[in-house]
Amino acid sequence: LMNSGHSRDSAFVLRVEEIEGRHTPVKFSTWCPKAYAGIRLEKKLPETILSRSVTVNMRKKLPGEKAEKVRHADPAPFVELKRKLKRWASDNGHKFGKMRPDMAGLTNRNEDNYEHLFAIADLAGGSWPTLVRKSTEEKGADPLTIDEELLQDVLLVFGDLNVKRVKTVDLIQKLTADPEGPWAAWNKGNPLRPRQLSEKLGAFGIHPTQERMPGTDNPVRGYNLSSFQDAKNRYLSQPTVKKGVLSVTPLQPHNDQRYSVSLSVTAENIVTDKETSKPSSTNDCNVVTAKRGVSELSGERAVESENFDRI
Numbered sequence: 001l002m003n004s005g006h007s008r009d010s011a012f013v014l015r016v017e018e019i020e021g022r023h024t025p026v027k028f029s030t031w032c033p034k035a036y037a038g039i040r041l042e043k044k045l046p047e048t049i050l051s052r053s054v055t056v057n058m059r060k061k062l063p064g065e066k067a068e069k070v071r072h073a074d075p076a077p078f079v080e081l082k083r084k085l086k087r088w089a090s091d092n093g094h095k096f097g098k099m100r101p102d103m104a105g106l107t108n109r110n111e112d113n114y115e116h117l118f119a120i121a122d123l124a125g126g127s128w129p130t131l132v133r134k135s136t137e138e139k140g141a142d143p144l145t146i147d148e149e150l151l152q153d154v155l156l157v158f159g160d161l162n163v164k165r166v167k168t169v170d171l172i173q174k175l176t177a178d179p180e181g182p183w184a185a186w187n188k189g190n191p192l193r194p195r196q197l198s199e200k201l202g203a204f205g206i207h208p209t210q211e212r213m214p215g216t217d218n219p220v221r222g223y224n225l226s227s228f229q230d231a232k233n234r235y236l237s238q239p240t241v242k243k244g245v246l247s248v249t250p251l252q253p254h255n256d257q258r259y260s261v262s263l264s265v266t267a268e269n270i271v272t273d274k275e276t277s278k279p280s281s282t283n284d285c286n287v288v289t290a291k292r293g294v295s296e297l298s299g300e301r302a303v304e305s306e307n308f309d310r311i
Contacts, residue, residue, distance in 0.1 A: 167222040204231035
């Protein structure tokens with residue numbers, strides 16, 4: 001019902017209805033605005049709904065702030081507002097339905113979410129087109145899915161180890177080293193297992209192989225960096241990295257409601273370029289790692305710019 005579509009033609013569900021004594025599938029339209037309100041909904045709603053939503057976060061009032069109560073508000077202003085909205089729709093609906101506003105800076109799902117707001121702002125004119133676009137400057141690309149984040153983290157391991165092939169056991173060890181990351185408790189509170197890793201990477205067409213590695217007598221199971229190239233190009237954008245600055249990966253929402261810390265930090269006295277913000281599944285602040293020099297980060301889940309070149 002909630003995810004059925006952004007367009008009138010696709011927004012429907014099939015339900016069985018009794019018609020003349022026979023149970024018949026019937027198409028029911030779900031084309032309407034949908035609004036949710038509640039406490040910590042971002043922890044209760046599926047990611048599929050959150051990604052299709054325009055989120056407005058509310059904050060508790062400061063002691064000196066005042067807000068008008070609407071519990072017993074006069075209904076007359078709302079009736080007048082509804083009449084104005086209906087008249088606006090009658091006068092502008094034919095134009096609105098044909099508009100294709102400039103969506104520069106937004107991609108995929110965010111385009112679907114904000115296209116109608118951009119169109120209304122363009123019809124309103126004045127300062128509205130600029131204001132609505134400024135409000136979405138930090139939306140950027142869609143957040144990574146949990147599978148895409150795993151793909152990204154695996155590539156960071158390759159870069160950190162500076163290898164073209166890594167044993168499955170070593171890859172699992174590196175992925176689960178961070179106790180606050182998603183992979184350390186992925187398996188019902190236990191670390192990610194090799195079979196789970198294989199299944200998730202298999203969705204990208206990446207599979208482990210048995211090969212003999214230097215220093216081993218028998219073939220060992222592991223992954224080749226070359227098999228990740230196609231998935232990397234399709235699902236991960238190239239990070240912006242400057243000399244002396246580590247890449248920054250913002251927090252990403254996870255399907256299992258667990259969160260990973262930022263994968264990297266800035267070097268001493270260096271500030272990273274502003275990165276595109278991602279929708280967060282929590283209103284709390286992101287975890288910020290302590291500021292240290294680059295040389296101290298070799299054992300952590302961080303990767304220097306030259307390692308991205310190797311990837």
